[in-house]
Amino acid sequence: MSDLVTTVNPADVIASSDAKDTVSGCHAGADTMKKAAAEAGKSEILEQYAKDYPTGPHDQPQSMCPAFGSLRVGLRMRRTATVLCGSACCVYGLTFTSHFYGARRTVGYVPFDSETLVTGKLFEDLREATYKLADPEKYDAIVLINLCVPTASGVPLDLLPKEINGVRIVGIDVPGFGVPTHAEAKDILAGAMLSYARSEAEQGPVARPDAKSVGRPTVALVGEIFPVDAIMIGRMLEPMGLAAGPIVPTREWRELYAALASPIAAMLHPFYKATAREFTSAGRSLVGSAPVGHDGTAAWLKAIAQSAGVKDEVLAKTSNALLPAIKGALASAPIDARITLSGYEGSELLVARLLVEAGADLRYVGTACPRTPWSDDDRDWLEAKGVQVNYRASLEDDIAAVEEFQPDLAVGTTPVVQHAKEQGIPGLYFTNLISARPLMGPAGPGSLAQVINTAVGNKERFARMESFFNGVGAGEKAGIWPSASGRAA
Template sequence: MTMNAPTTAGGNDAAACHGERADELRAAAQAAGNAPLLSKLATDYPRGPHDQPQTMCPAFGSLRVGLRMRRTATILCGSACCVYGLSFTSHFYGARRTVGYVPFSSETLVTGKLFEDIREAVYQLANPAEHDAIVVINLCVPTASGVPLDLLPKEIDGVRIIGIDVPGFGVPTHAEAKDVLTAAMLRYARNEIEAGPVARPRGALPEGPKIALLGEMFPADPVVAGRLLAPMGLGVAPQLPCREWRDLYAALDSDVACAVHPFYTASVREFRAAGRPVVGSGPVGYEGTAAWLDAVGAAAGVTAAQIDAAKAAALPAIRAALDANPIKARVTVSGYEGSELLVARLLVEAGAEVPYVGTATPRTEWNEADRDWLAARGVHVQFRAALEQDVAAMREVKPDLALGTTPLVQAAKEIGIPALYFTNMVSARPLFGAAGVSALAGIVAAQTRDPSRFARMVDFFAPLAAKPKAVPVAAPTKAVRGDLADAIGN
């Protein structure tokens, strides 16, 4: 939906997320007065040893959060090619509403009329009968030009206005962009709570203290978490990212926040500002569930007897599931969702050999315990992993199954290694409790039952293939028995 008269979009974001073009835009943003914004993004979402991981446009994360909320409109401001790609991807992933778009030209960008166009678009949409909030997202070029979304009105006729900058040269991954919008909404909601009474969530909430879960999860996982917490007298608040505005109030009203996905740095800051303690990780496997219940119980101030009761109720079933579903396979794990370390923990507890875990997300205090647990069991964990590192590790260890991104899956299948897309096949299944054990074991068993089928496929297509390399990766220089970190680089 074009929010005003069509104009020729200025700039070209196609090469704006990396390389020299990104450096130019970053310098322009600083010159336009956005140095504080870039400094904050660099602190919240530190980059790795290379430029940034290869994921889709980061703004997709914020766009997805807004589009999944009821009574929330979203407007993008950026180059036309970027808006087209983002809206296409959003609808591919199930968006059920229109994406607003404010186009611009070099003239409107330079003269400041672009901001006036955005403001006009916001006023056009601000209908309290239809919307609780309107989200405006600046992409690369408007951010680099200093388009001041903070000067938009904070509300219009009761409709909240949230303006955020999500440039590809400032936010490393789309996963972290989810945090950018979630935190902005939490900040707004926290200020509303401090100002006076707010609306209750649409559905019923459990009685007593509650835990807020941070991160997009399989729908059954928060339910499983609630059952695990029940013996301690704890319930689960609406998870974040949430489904509608009033859920933000209930999440902030929780007693403990749990950063299941560990990159929600800015959202954690809002919970701490509200006086809520924060714990990391999630209830995966036997040891992982026990440690999580200990951490949540301690943060919530429940008694040791209640924590023991919760573990006694949950752990036998998880142990039984692990014993009934052993995984005898070598598996590499890589992705950009933020749950890669949790999946690796569950695989290891089930008996799998996991020599390598790569995640595009950063190392934070919320995944430190999981990293330490994996490292103690010989697993190499690569934060801010590049595709080249993931592929090199896969080729080095020659796993029975590779879980990873689409290009990694393609590279694995080209050499006859079974592989699955992490986002659609692993993240789309339960992870918590006994259900997570059974689901993950079933995935691995189905894919490793007959590895020869991939060899037959490679042989079948060999006469036709010119054998182009989809991912140019130098051959590893060390055997798997050597130092894997040296083999894939740091």
Template sequence: MSKEVTYDTTDQVDVIKGHPAEEVVSPSANGQTGTAGSCVSEELKNANLANSENAEILEKYAADYPVGPHDKPQSMCPAFGSLRVGLRMRRVATVLSGSACCVYGLSFVSHFYGARRSVGYVPFDSESLVTGKLFEDIRDSVHDLADPDQYDAIVVTNLCVPTASGVPLRLLPNEINGVRIIGIDVPGFGVPTHAEAKDILAGAMLNFARQEVEAGPVQAPKGEKQDRPTVAMLGEMFPADPMMIGAMLAPMGLGVGPVLPAREWREMYAALDCGAVAAIHPFYTSTIREFDAAGRPSIGSAPVGYDGTADWLAAIGDTFNVGADKIADAQNAFLPAIKGALSQNQINGRITVSGYEGSELLVARLLIESGAEVPYVGTACPKTPMSQADAEWLASKGAVIKFRASLEDDLSAVEAFKPDLAIGTTPLVQEVKEKGQPALYFTNLVSARPLMGPAGAGSLAQVINTAIEGGERMANMRSFFENVGEGDTAGIWQGAPNLRPDFRAQNLKKIEKAARAAKAQEMI
């Protein structure tokens, strides 16, 4: 007889059990299966690809942005990258289509990082997704929003669920009332990093602008047209860097063009009018393809450090068929200043570098030329032809370069090389600091500084040396707070934690007993 006390017979009712969680699927807009939530599994994604309206787009992403050890990003949602590019542009509206939780998070983080405009949102439910009403809602929203007095373009972005379900943004009209309509898909399962999502939008916009130029006259870019050949800059940089690059190009009779991703639509016309493009950040695969289609050559690396500046100026000069004397003039005008800045701002210590911004190799070059030992450089971005020169230079200095590096790769490097300072992503910095070791967040504290020319040569030393010198302070803090806020003392306590040594002793006996039993089992 059971000792359980019952008050009715509900425990005897037969319960109809549902399918296991992994078997539960919901229909998509095209009659195939899709997810009701925002996190699309690899199995479901592959099952949908064969019949999805967006299969061709996802296959293109697989070629342009090959995945690494993880099939999903380890950084924030990739759509943050394209959303941020759109929100920075003047007279451009951004509209998202995806799960409400995703849109809320993306809108929040975008405004946290300084966005000053609203993010449009087209909601959906199971019915609108299945019947195709979601696409009609997107089309109606774009028609309502297309006001030529306010906007030059509207960017519509499909997140995970609409992309996997085949919502066809390519069927939107290219133009409404003179307002350009740019539809892109940025799913978490097809775009490994938010850096590469910037390339998706920048490439889509440049493709549209290139077709406009080929079709006939377009609006003139703001400002006076330069009377010298120009070089477009590809990659987000510190605001002073383009001006420094322009000064270095001047002795060769060249000027600096617009920086892409652009801040205004007409800047893309000026970028296409440049003689070449400098891929400061090497992961802009789609954008470089558009420049290639326009007949504009691409140059990798950047004028960072002494060797990097000398090689980059020579490559730019060769591309524009500049005479060797003018190339030498440009080098002689700036290389001595760079060498002086490097010698006056030395960095002493072993440093590991990792991140997902795309400029990790450039930062590592600058650190090495400043005197630091850099045994490991990890980047979440892929290996591309534009990063080859930097990778070869770093390898010649003894650095291990890991493309598509995962958090596990970066943590393993910190464990193996035991650096004086670890530069990396938020989770890496958190892990390293918990061990009482110095660490710096790459995005906010390192990449957001001038890197080019003489200004960049001395920009990192102060923050890096200060962080390394803080190692002893970190160790003292670790010693002082040892065992506080971790293990059974974690959480918020009004008084001293309830340690209960009697429970510890009892649990220890259980562990020892289990160990003895396991040992005895081995002997049998």
């Protein structure tokens, strides 16, 4: 990277600590930051975010910095450079998280202080760094991401050239005070890239994707899904004369053109509002939910067939060949347990459907993501089965569900799982242990039942451990004893 862009290290954080105005700005509060951003010319983008990602009864769910979602999307793309613009402490934390999640890529950072921020020199530094980075031999695109302070200060990434030396320049604002979750931040960058690619396609011929043409209409798959699921969906679509298209967010720029060329976009993860808007602008049909379980697969195939104009007899033949296998897989991998489920990935309702069809007594499903039209079928189906569905769920909501229903297993975020285990209830972290496995078609039931039933089987062991360690860490067994003066020794 250029000499103005550095790989983040702790020294950057220490060096930036003298920028007192900048540091205090980070902690000024969401309302103050929003007001500053609006006064700095960012009101239009904040208003769009408010429409796309409405908050719930609380400011935002308790999860990691939202910008991680956009960072993740950029780091997973080939021939794409990602540069963060924000307070050094934030940038360092984001890069740590990205490497924790396995991204073996350099993250760019343009350092700044109060003076360069206020005088506008930060923008000039960003511009210079972008020009030096724009090497078409290395990159197809450069992504620049404004974090909280640059957004609140009005750093105008939209004034950067759209292209430098043949390298596309994509600048986005992802402030924590305007984007509720990291899941929705994925949509911000995916939507921005689709918008750029759509404008390119409208202007003339574009590069052909590397993948060989399948010769059949494709269905673009929206949402980060397990790789086997994409293969499984392709097999489901093939008898209807269709094929699985690219997964959005994509892994390379060319795939954006192929995704936009797909007549149908399957909104497997329903929170991608900006992405959906681009497909709609391109004249594509949108289909909600996903092929999970027997009922979900039947409904999804029907919706796809209607959108693609597939004949009823072809749909019936496809369904008759596939659905019995799914029903058999569900029967051979039953789940007999009371469960509460929560997470912030956006696929919570899909997992919930599969759990219910497998026989689980699911009482509650909470998702940090908002309600959208593309999850309505899932919500209606779950509520008809007596499951409480909670959008924009807070940590307090999820913990209250564990307390109320006393499940055999709590699936959720790290603090929910921690709370459950403190109560002697087995818990599973949704992101790493549930969402990162096959869910769709005949492969889903067995994959899910294995990890669920293993965890439920640990309930007796948890009870023994709780009894053995009862009281440890609390009261007189906390390891802190008062001295004669009444102070802790």
